[in-house]
Structures are given as structure tokens and as C-alpha cells.
Amino acid sequence: MSARDSILQKIKENKPAASALPATLRYESFFENTEAKFRETLAAIYTEVFVVKDQAELAQKAEELFVNVTNRATSIPALANWADFSLNVADPHELETIEIAIVQGEFGVAENGAVWVSDHYLSHRALPFITQNLAFVIPRNSLMNNMHDAYERLKDTTGWGCFIAGPSKTADIEQSLVIGAHGARSMVIFLIEEEFV
Amino acid sequence: MSTATIDHAEASEIFNKDEPYVNWHDETLWFVRQKRDRSSKQLPEWEELRETASGIKHYVLSHMDELLINFEQKAKENGVHVHWAANAAEHNEIVLGLLKERHIDKMVKSKSMLTEECHMNEFLTKNGIEVIDTDLGERIVQLRNEPPSHIVLPAIHLKKKDIGDLFHEHLGTEAGATDPQYLTEAARQHLRDKFLTRRAALTGVNFAIAETGGFVVATNEGNADMGAHLADIHIACMGFEKIIPKQEHLGVFLRLLARSATGQPITTYSSHFKKPREGQEMHIIIVDNGRSTQLGREDFRNSLKCIRCGACMNTCPVYRRSGGHSYHNAVAGPIGSILAPNLDMTKNADLPFASTLCGSCSNVCPVKIDIHDQLYKWRQVLAKGGHVPQSKGLGVKAMSMVLSQPRFYQWSGRLGRSVMRVMPFMVNNNLNPWYKQRDMPEPPKESFRDWYVRNRKE
Ligand code: SF4
Numbered sequence: 001m002s003a004r005d006s007i008l009q010k011i012k013e014n015k016p017a018a019s020a021l022p023a024t025l026r027y028e029s030f031f032e033n034t035e036a037k038f039r040e041t042l043a044a045i046y047t048e049v050f051v052v053k054d055q056a057e058l059a060q061k062a063e064e065l066f067v068n069v070t071n072r073a074t075s076i077p078a079l080a081n082w083a084d085f086s087l088n089v090a091d092p093h094e095l096e097t098i099e100i101a102i103v104q105g106e107f108g109v110a111e112n113g114a115v116w117v118s119d120h121y122l123s124h125r126a127l128p129f130i131t132q133n134l135a136f137v138i139p140r141n142s143l144m145n146n147m148h149d150a151y152e153r154l155k156d157t158t159g160w161g162c163f164i165a166g167p168s169k170t171a172d173i174e175q176s177l178v179i180g181a182h183g184a185r186s187m188v189i190f191l192i193e194e195e196f197v
Numbered sequence: 198m199s200t201a202t203i204d205h206a207e208a209s210e211i212f213n214k215d216e217p218y219v220n221w222h223d224e225t226l227w228f229v230r231q232k233r234d235r236s237s238k239q240l241p242e243w244e245e246l247r248e249t250a251s252g253i254k255h256y257v258l259s260h261m262d263e264l265l266i267n268f269e270q271k272a273k274e275n276g277v278h279v280h281w282a283a284n285a286a287e288h289n290e291i292v293l294g295l296l297k298e299r300h301i302d303k304m305v306k307s308k309s310m311l312t313e314e315c316h317m318n319e320f321l322t323k324n325g326i327e328v329i330d331t332d333l334g335e336r337i338v339q340l341r342n343e344p345p346s347h348i349v350l351p352a353i354h355l356k357k358k359d360i361g362d363l364f365h366e367h368l369g370t371e372a373g374a375t376d377p378q379y380l381t382e383a384a385r386q387h388l389r390d391k392f393l394t395r396r397a398a399l400t401g402v403n404f405a406i407a408e409t410g411g412f413v414v415a416t417n418e419g420n421a422d423m424g425a426h427l428a429d430i431h432i433a434c435m436g437f438e439k440i441i442p443k444q445e446h447l448g449v450f451l452r453l454l455a456r457s458a459t460g461q462p463i464t465t466y467s468s469h470f471k472k473p474r475e476g477q478e479m480h481i482i483i484v485d486n487g488r489s490t491q492l493g494r495e496d497f498r499n500s501l502k503c504i505r506c507g508a509c510m511n512t513c514p515v516y517r518r519s520g521g522h523s524y525h526n527a528v529a530g531p532i533g534s535i536l537a538p539n540l541d542m543t544k545n546a547d548l549p550f551a552s553t554l555c556g557s558c559s560n561v562c563p564v565k566i567d568i569h570d571q572l573y574k575w576r577q578v579l580a581k582g583g584h585v586p587q588s589k590g591l592g593v594k595a596m597s598m599v600l601s602q603p604r605f606y607q608w609s610g611r612l613g614r615s616v617m618r619v620m621p622f623m624v625n626n627n628l629n630p631w632y633k634q635r636d637m638p639e640p641p642k643e644s645f646r647d648w649y650v651r652n653r654k655e
Contacts, residue, residue: 004281007437007485011262014493018259022252026448027242041462092427093393111452112462118469125474126426129419129466147463148448157411159275159472163451165463168419172334172350173377174357175225181333182385182392183419183466 026148034110034143035191041113045166046179047187051140054194055079058137062102065135065188071099075122076137092126101131104196107142108189109150109163115189116154118161125160134167134184140191204547208523209515222354223517229350230511232460233561239462240452250449251565254502257440258492264407264440265483271410275472278480285315288484292317292399292432293324295480299430301326301397305388307414307421308332309401310348310505311434311484313527314540328399329391331420333384340367346521348528349458349507354520388420398424402435402481403504404450408443411471412481415454415464422468430478433470437483438501450504453563457506491539496574500535502564509558509568515551524548531558535571542584549575 001009031037039049052058055078062082066072073085073095085098103122105115115136117128128134144150150163168183179185203211213219237243257264269279282288288311296304304321306328312318318328318339330339334351338344340363345351352360361375370383400421405412412433414421425431441450455461473479492498510516510530521529526537526545531552537545549572558568579585 002281003283003287003485007281007283007483007489008262008265010485010489011265011437011492014489015261016255016259016492016495016498019252019255021256021442022249024245024249025253025445027246045461045465096393109463114463114467119474124426126423129422129426146448147452148445151445151448154444157409157469157471160474161469162422163463163467163469165465168417168465170333170381170418171459172332172337172352173360173380174355175228175350175353176357176377178378178381180385181381181418181420182331182388182423 026152027146028148029111029146031110031145034145035140037110037145038108038113038143041110042166042189045113045169047113047166047189049189049191051191051193054192055196058190058192061190062135066100066133069099071097072102073098073100073127073131074102075127076102076104087123087127089124092124092130095124095127095130098127098131100133100135101127102135102137102190103128105136105138105164105189107144107150107153108136108138108191109144109147111146112163112165114150114163114165116150116161116163119158120161128162128164129168129183131184133186133188134164135188135190136164137190137192137196139196140193143191203525205519205523205525205551206547208525209519209551212520212523213518218356219518221356222520225353226511226517229459230508230561233457233508233511234460236456236460236462240456246449246453247563247565250453250504250563251502253441253446253449254564256442257438258498258501260442261437261440261492264442265437267407268405268410268440269483271408272481273410275410276479277410277473278478280480280482282482282484282486284486285317285484288315288434288482288486289317289320291482292434293321293326295430295432296321296326296397299396301430303327303329303395304397304399305329305331305391305395305420305424305428306399307401307416307424308335308351309399309434310527311401311436312399313344314436314486315484329388329395331388331391331424332416332418333381336384336388337363343522344527346529347507347510348505348530354522389423392420392423392427395424395427396429397432398428398430399432399434400425402433402439403454404447405435405440405481406442406444406447407440409471411444411469412439413447413451414468414470415451415466416468417461417465419466422466425468425470426474428477430480431470431473432480432482434482434484436488437485438488438503454504454506457508457561457563487540491536494539496578497535497539497571499566500532500539500568500571502566503532503536504564506563508561508563512557512561514553514555514557519551524551531568531572532566535566535568535575538575538579538584542579542582546579546584549573549579 071085072083074083105117167187168181170181337352346354357375364370402412403415455464516530526533534548552572556569
């Protein structure tokens with residue numbers, strides 16, 4: 001018998017009597033102001049949130065924040081002039097020198113500050129990790145209260161997606177928090193008001 | 198994994214020789230436990246969430262085969278290769294085979310307790326494969342040639358001076374440098390080079406979803422993603438109990454996992470892998486290695502609900518004052534002490550005794566595993582099966598290790614009543630060396646310390 005079949009056979013013999021799934025699988029979170037909670041959560045994980053009216057203001061703000069930075073990449077057409085690094089490469093290793101990437105995300109989660117990003121928004125999965133600094137742009141009206149709401153919204157995903165909450169970090173040396181482990185060293189989130197495609 | 202042959206009590210004695218160090222270790226973990234408390238209190242539904250998580254996991258245990266079959270089918274539809282391994286040796290051979298077929302002799306790895314359980318690094322190294330652990334804590338212990346001492350905080354037993362010395366030797370940092378920021382930066386640059394040059398990446402799996410065939414890997418550092426998205430081949434290894442029925446159930450588990458582990462509302466990265474990227478290969482290895490046996494043990498099957506948050510270790514008075522290595526098992530602490538005897542009863546017979554049965558582990562467990570009850574039950578099984586070589590000896594050693602530490606009394610003093618409440622377990626157990634000679638005192642009549650001191654003198 002193959003390993004597969006013998007494992008499955010043994011599981012079948014040994015598993016307990018069937019039980020049902022719990023009746024309640026989700027809980028509501030009640031925040032007075034979801035956006036305020038989102039900001040507060042992100043402030044605690046070293047991430048600043050900016051509101052911008054439209055793509056013109058986004059471009060202006062990006063220019064301001066990352067002035068003098070070279071190797072800027074983006075997947076957002078409105079920022080094409082802001083960028084000086086093309087993502088049009090075949091091999092993700094070529095992204096190695098990117099300093100700042102501004103990437104579109106789908107929505108944010110207030111209880112933990114996470115932003116959902118997926119293949120749908122990226123030509124390279126490695127981008128949000130390999131870049132030294134990361135910024136997300138998400139619709140201002142896309143904030144969910146908690147992870148139950150997030151998964152309800154996330155009906156369909158592409159081949160890969162990720163919740164990212166703040167810059168990468170570690171506390172593996174005597175529990176001292178250090179920002180910038182292997183992923184981005186800093187994170188900024190833009191909440192955009194205008195309809196955004 | 199070390200080939201330690203000394204038992205937990207002996208190893209603890211060695212660990213306890215340096216009093217200030219043990220106090221530091223104890224307090225550091227207690228600090229993590231407190232962060233978990235603060236974070237969990239922010240959710241009014243916390244207790245219900247734990248109940249729900251436990252219920253979903255119970256459903257999983259009772260539908261395990263069907264869920265795995267669904268998962269396999271979906272994963273294959275997604276273009277992922279699925280392998281099955283009955284034991285550690287088969288798992289290791291599969292990994293080696295995949296690498297050899299592709300003429301790959303270097304691999305990066307993110308945290309996977311399963312590969313520790315299988316002693317995979319050792320095996321691959323012997324077969325000419327270089328494996329680089331990329332989680333900072335894991336890289337640290339790898340450079341020291343020792344196993345992780347904690348499932349979430351692999352280098353929690355080390356002081357920054359140890360790490361500074363280690364990095365000076367291996368990464369060329371300045372002699373005497375101990376600044377965590379500086380040392381982390383050195384590791385970042387050292388490992389970035391590995392990420393950029395390795396063609397294979399191995400990751401663990403936190404949750405595998407039967408409904409979608411996808412799996413989730415959670416990290417704070419971003420090392421799993423850095424490895425997987427740059428490599429030609431991504432190998433993900435999972436114990437079969439990692440399966441959950443539906444994607445929406447992640448809402449429950451991801452809300453519990455990081456809060457229980459470190460007090461964060463979520464880890465920085467919760468990466469959902471479903472299909473390989475274009476031109477990449479993705480492989481999943483589903484491993485049994487004793488799990489199907491544990492599933493058949495009515496008293497112990499709940500241990501398969503574990504989501505590896507580490508909360509039971511952070512809270513355990515024995516773990517905090519004996520250190521992860523004293524458990525001589527890939528998974529240490531209370532949960533490790535339930536899992537280990539399933540793998541080898543004789544070798545791990547000491548572990549269920551490395552507990553005061555105070556119940557703190559069961560109280561913090563996000564999936565409500567009855568950990569301390571299972572520890573108690575293992576003691577009986579092991580004694581009956583003749584796996585406890587010197588039954589008296591074990592009882593004495595397990596007790597005396599923790600009880601002979603002055604600091605431990607002070608700590609126990611705070612928990613005095615609950616320790617006394619569980620004392621009858623020890624008392625009515627024929628492993629207790631004092632049992633046959635005398636009746637035990639009624640809990641309220643005298644303090645724990647007085648009782649112990651008096652008994653030790655007699
Ligand atoms: S047994 Fe419970 S508390 Fe311990 S690591 Fe597993 S899930 Fe966490």
C-alpha cells in the first residue's frame with residue numbers, strides 16, 4: 001500500500017466519531033470609528049496612514065515623502081512618472097535594488113492593521129518583501145473591522161495573497177523589537193478617497 | 198536536535214546552576230505571557246473564540262481523512278505536487294529526492310517544527326545539501342549547532358552577549374557588539390545574500406485549507422516569503438493535523454494565533470499560497486510520523502489540535518525555569534511533553550513528569566487542549582506500560598527539581614491554592630515516593646513550602 005493510502009486508512013480507523021462544526025464561526029467587532037481604530041493599530045506597529053483625495057494628490061504626497069530616493073517602483077499607473085525603476089523584468093531577483101515600492105492593496109483590517117495584497121495587484125510576488133520600504137494604496141472605504149469580515153470579503157483569491165501588517169520585524173535577540181528583519185524596513189499606507197482601479 | 202540522553206530533571210538541575218540567568222529566563226517568558234494576556238483581553242469574545250477554534254479542530258479530527266483527500270485534490274488542481282510521508286525518514290527522502298533531481302545542493306528554510314521533529318537538516322547535511330535556516334532565531338541556534346529551545350522564540354535561552362560573540366565569529370560583526378539592531382542588520386544582510394542565491398526554499402505550514410487546496414504560512418520577519426518567491430522550487434512540509442475545512446475558518450485561527458503567541462494582533466505576514474507562480478514548482482509533503490497513532494489514543498488525540506503558538510510554554514513554571522533544551526524533544530514545554538511519549542515512550546517517559554499540573558497551560562491554550570490532564574494521564578500510561586524505569590526515582594526527581602529552587606516557592610506561593618488543588622494527583626499516584634508511608638495533609642492546613650520542607654526532612 002502507498003504511504004498515502006496507509007496513512008488515510010489508519011486515520012479512518014483511528015479518528016473519533018463525527019462531530020459537527022460549531023454553530024457560531026464569526027464574531028462582530030464594534031469600533032466607534034473603524035478608520036480611527038485602523039490608524040491606532042498601525043501606529044502601534046510603526047506604520048503611518050495618510051488620506052489622499054485622488055491620484056494627483058497621491059502622486060504629490062509620494063513625491064514629498066520619498067524625495068531624493070532612487071530606485072522607486074510602482075504598479076500604479078498614476079505614479080508612473082514618479083517611478084524610476086521598471087517592474088517589467090522577467091526574473092524577480094532583479095528587484096533586489098528597489099528602495100521603495102508603492103503597491104495597490106485591496107482592503108485593510110482595523111483590528112490588526114493588515115492589508116490584503118495578491119497576485120491580482122502584483123507582477124512579482126517578491127516585490128512587497130524584497131523592497132527596502134513599502135507603501136500600500138487602498139480605497140478609504142475599504143476598511144473591515146476584523147478578520148471574520150475580511151474573509152467574508154475575500155471570496156475569491158488568485159494563486160497567492162498575503163495579509164501584511166506593518167514593516168517586517170523580529171524580537172529574536174533578547175525580546176528586543178527590531179524593525180526591518182528580512183522584509184520591508186518601513187511601511188506607509190495611503191487611503192485614497194476617489195474611485196480607484 | 199541534540200542527542201541528549203540526560204533526562205529532564207537532570208538537565209534542569211544544570212540549567213538552574215546559574216540563578217540570575219534562570220531568573221532572567223523566567224521573567225522574559227513571563228513578560229511574553231503578560232503580553233498575551235493584555236492582547237486577549239482586548240477581545241470580549243476571546244473565550245468564545247477559543248471554544249470555536251477547539252470545536253473546528255474537533256471537527257477536523259473527526260473528518261481528517263476526508264479533509265485531506267479534498268485538500269489533495271484541490272491542491273493538484275492548483276498545479277501543486279502532493280507527497281505523503283508515513284514517517285520522518287520518508288519525509289526526509291522526499292525532500293532529498295526533489296533537490297537531487299534538480300541538482301540543487303543549497304536550500305533556504307523558514308521555520309518548520311516538523312523538519313526539526315524529522316531531524317531533516319542533519320539528514321540533508323549528511324547527504325551533501327546545505328540548509329540555511331532564515332528565521333533569525335533559528336539561524337542563531339543553527340550557527341551554535343543546537344536545536345531551537347522554543348517553537349516560537351527559538352533563541353529565547355540566549356543573551357545578546359552570546360549572540361554578539363556568535364555573530365562576531367561567523368558574520369564578522371565587531372567584537373563585543375551586543376546592540377540587537379546592529380546584530381539584526383548583520384543577519385539581514387547575511388541572509389539576503391542567501392535568499393538571492395538559493396534555488397530551493399522550504400517552509401512550514403500553519404494552516405492548510407481543504408476547501409481551496411491552499412496553505413497559510415505566518416511569519417514576522419518575511420523570511421518564508423523572501424525564500425519562496427525567489428526560489429525555483431518551493432517545498433512546504435506539514436503534519437497532517439494542520440488541515441482546516443474552510444478559508445473563512447482562518448478568521449478564527451489567525452485572530453487567536455499571534456495574540457496567544459506574542460500578544461500581537463496578527464503576525465506581520467500571513468501568506469496564502471495556492472498556486473505556484475509562473476515557472477515555479479510547488480510541492481507539499483503531508484506527514485504522519487505517529488500522528489495517526491495519536492489520533493487513535495482517546496485520551497491524547499486532542500494534542501493534535503495544537504496550532505503551535507507557544508503560550509503553554511511561556512506560562513509554564515517548569516518550562517520557564519528549566520529551559521526548552523531540557524525537554525530533549527523538538528517541541529518542548531507542556532505540549533511537547535504530550536506529543537513526545539507518542540513518538541517514543543521509553544525515551545520520553547520523563548517528560549510528563551516535568552510539570553506541576555498547575556493547569557496554567559490548559560488555561561491559556563487557544564484551542565483549549567486539556568494539556569495538564571493529558572500529562573497526568575500519560576504518567577499513568579507510562580507507569581503501567583513499564584516505561585518508567587525507576588518509578589520512585591522519577592517522582593522524586595521531577596518533584597525535587599522544581600521544588601528545590603527557592604525562587605520556585607515564591608512563585609508557587611502566588612499560585613499556592615491551585616497547586617495544592619492538583620496535589621492529590623501526585624499524592625494518589627504510586628509514583629509519589631511519599632505516598633505509601635503517610636497520608637498527605639489537607640491543603641488548607643499548611644503551606645506548600647512547609648509541607649514540602651517537612652516531608653523532605655522526614
Ligand atoms: S498546546 Fe495550545 S498553548 Fe500550547 S502551543 Fe499548542 S496551541 Fe499553543
